[in-house]
Amino acid sequence: MVGIASPQRPGELCITDPSLIAAPGAPVAPKINLPIRDGRVERIDQQPAAPEAEILDAGGRVVTAGFWNCHVHLTEPVWSRAASAEAPVLQHHLDDMFSSRGFTGAMDLGSNPRTTAAVISRIASGELNGPQLLTAGAGIYPPRGLPFYVQIPWHLRPLMPQPRTPAAARRAVNRSQRRGAAVAKLSTGSYLAPDPEQVVPMPLPVARAATEQAHRQGRPVFAHTSNREGLRGAVEAGVDVIAHVPDTPAGTEPLLREAARRGMRMIPTLDMFFQTVGTHPEYRDPIFQALAVFREAGGQLLFGTDVGYLPDRRTQGELTALETSGVDATEALAMLTTAPAELAQAGTGTVEPAAAADLVVLDHRELTSPRQLADVFATVAAGKLIWTQDRAAA
């Protein structure tokens, strides 16, 4: 699967014959054209395409706003060489991880700030095609609380902040901002071993100081909570996003309702749990139940897969698990578009005149189930056609 940098200049693309779903739940608008100029949607109407425009014939396929993956990690070995690797190598991985899945935005919730900065700058320069990447940098952990699955050499471990005091937490937040972090990630409940009894909580004054400092800098805060103590710390600290549904959810129901009431969002990452731990009902059903409690209390979800930690880069598994949990196509589309755009303050996540032309063409002529959102035909980022099924097959 190799995407090819499009020769088209911004302003010279027209998507013809889309079945446009401009926003989650909006009726399908057929028989229109979507001309794109200067990286933005120029019009939505029935005027013919300009003669000089490159045509992307959607052939009646569904077109929506570009997707966000709100939980990724640029930690696979290929990214550690991001500053020096040949562009085609990185392009292959960017296409496989993001563009071929419809992602025009992604939130990296923990990676080496130096190598991730190289990926971000090579995309920004136009050398590589890829999503808008917002990173949390290295993340912040409880004292003696590095999770067991963080596979980094011991001599690099001091780079992963484990503040003991509010002042140290603020310094860690400031350091991550200087290194380019646009979001913050706290491990308020850290697994020392793959054992629910071995979760170390972050001290509440530390979590609160880190959250307040990140908010002063205008950065949303994500928390890995794991269990009841970790979730309590996240809720009391006032974080914005729960990075996974708690997978040791005993006793979390009142806290999940409180989190929803406070407007906190949640990234379920169901398929990550099922692929890495298992699908035995004794493990799986309480996770589904915790998710249901949060949704029934009005909690808003964000889409994320934990790709990078999870080797599987596909989105089918997560979308299928969400469907099993009762999420319909409209809610899934909101998780992928409008909800993350609001969190990231990156436009509206809808398709409208003058909006940024971040678009996905699905390989379906209607949208009736979340699973269909995994079948991408083409991806347009900032007005540029960055991936199509046709070119990938060529």
Ligand SMILES: [Zn+2]
């Ligand atoms: Zn993760």
